[in-house]
Amino acid sequence: MEISKLGETGLIKKIIKKTRLYSKDIVKGIGDDAAVIRYDKKHFLLLTTDTLVEDDHFNLSWFKPERIGIKAVESNISDMAAMGGFPKHMLVSLTVPSKINVNFFDKLFDGIHKAAKKHRISIIGGNLASGKKVSVTISMVGLVEKKNLCLRSNAKVDDLILVTGNIGNSRAGLELLRNKKKGKSIDYYLNPKSRLDLSRRLAKLGINAMEDVSDGLASEVLNICNESKKGAVICKEKIPVSKTAIKDAKRVGKDAHDYALHGGEDYELVFTISKNKLKSLKKIKSSIKFTVVGKILPKKDGIYLLDNNKKRKLKQGYEHFR
């Protein structure tokens, strides 16, 4: 049987099943945006890793090398943001063909250094290997104040589910490129921005569960429900989808709401919060809006999408290997 039949989720389940934890220092292992390890009185250590592979995550004809570097860093920062924490250090593992031009190498690292400088992240090590295709794996180390830690498993029944900004733009941009069409969404796909500042303020406010929207809203809500052992309802009409995304999705004959649910790489945040904290949330001054898209339910109620008042089972979002 090919692994594509199992998909990413099935494969991760296989890994978890055999994984044994040997240390009491581990607060959270596999199953969240980053691993959480005991550190000092006030902080936990956060550890995450993310890989960008040529032809899967990027295409050299669309992506300038500097953009690959920036995206590789931003996707890891997004994981730190999703935990309520902040990045400190990173290890950079780069695989490139030995015939590639030095200029490509320089530009790619320019992107990495640029994103690192912006967030004051230090490159403390890494690895260089030669291979047929370009691949960047960054492993990031961060910290989170114990009181600010946001786990996927912390959603409570009756919590509201909110999303920052708009989602679906990134996938709309990718599809435009794939179909050789033009549109503003392309920029969202090529220049994703993590929501680190905002997530820090959300964490301090005392939200419950949080996650970044890297694999589409559906996947992320399913993750939060599975880890929190809860159900949920998402209202399709309430999902924040920009006019640009709607227009660009139409250009390739698709629905932007589907990209929001099952696309990926938006790096916006989805979080849950008790109703009585909604007022304090509105006091956060930010150019980025928040939208209530649904509610956490008891587990027995299931996880579903309300589409034009019709109940539909919420299905997995973007999956690698499928």
Add this chain to the structure above:
Amino acid sequence: MEISKLGETGLIKKIIKKTRLYSKDIVKGIGDDAAVIRYDKKHFLLLTTDTLVEDDHFNLSWFKPERIGIKAVESNISDMAAMGGFPKHMLVSLTVPSKINVNFFDKLFDGIHKAAKKHRISIIGGNLASGKKVSVTISMVGLVEKKNLCLRSNAKVDDLILVTGNIGNSRAGLELLRNKKKGKSIDYYLNPKSRLDLSRRLAKLGINAMEDVSDGLASEVLNICNESKKGAVICKEKIPVSKTAIKDAKRVGKDAHDYALHGGEDYELVFTISKNKLKSLKKIKSSIKFTVVGKILPKKDGIYLLDNNKKRKLKQGYEHFR
């Protein structure tokens, strides 16, 4: 210009030149087997990453998937060993073609779990991506007691340079496989073993600089000299090369000493120690021998190889991209 003209060392120099460290917690960044970060009163945190890429580090017709998994873990443990520390947790990033068989995936992770269990290392996270070629990047987190930390930069003038076990076997094995010949060295190449237990005892004894021999003895001695700002002499005749390696190297028309100097992936240790500690070293009961192969000199004396009483400049060992 192609990056192969610069080689791994040239590329790393480029990265270091632009790297800025933003945190006072960093004891050692790029330039050793692992990064060293402040942790608690007694310990430093160690962080390292290593990538194995299909067709560069392994070939699927020689390597069973379980062996790839074990090797990926062992090469990272070897970095921890080289710092005098011990591994605690790891992140596993795997890239595989989506058409690969589930059995391959299972066996590869069986290898990872097996090596993890042996050293009580917990898998705390990772990443799965699809790509044309198999690639495994492991990032490992470890600890080292502050007093046991062994940096490359700590070699002193008149220190003896020692090597554990025999070296060159792994490259001899690789060359046998490449030339479709048989021999015992193949096993060294396919089943490398890190020297974690031994390195811990060496660190406690109070050696000076240490490094693993992953890129050939010449590279490692050059690294120690560069980081310590010292010179060195290595006696070619004294390099511990097994009869098996000599025999197997001859089968492909090569000299096993060259494999020891310029091969790689032996995962033995090279370390420097003051002469007066040599006696205590002999008290370490181990099935693995130690061999004095040279001496640390003042920087002005240069870094050279003594080959049949002839002085030769010590050249770089194995380099990716070349």
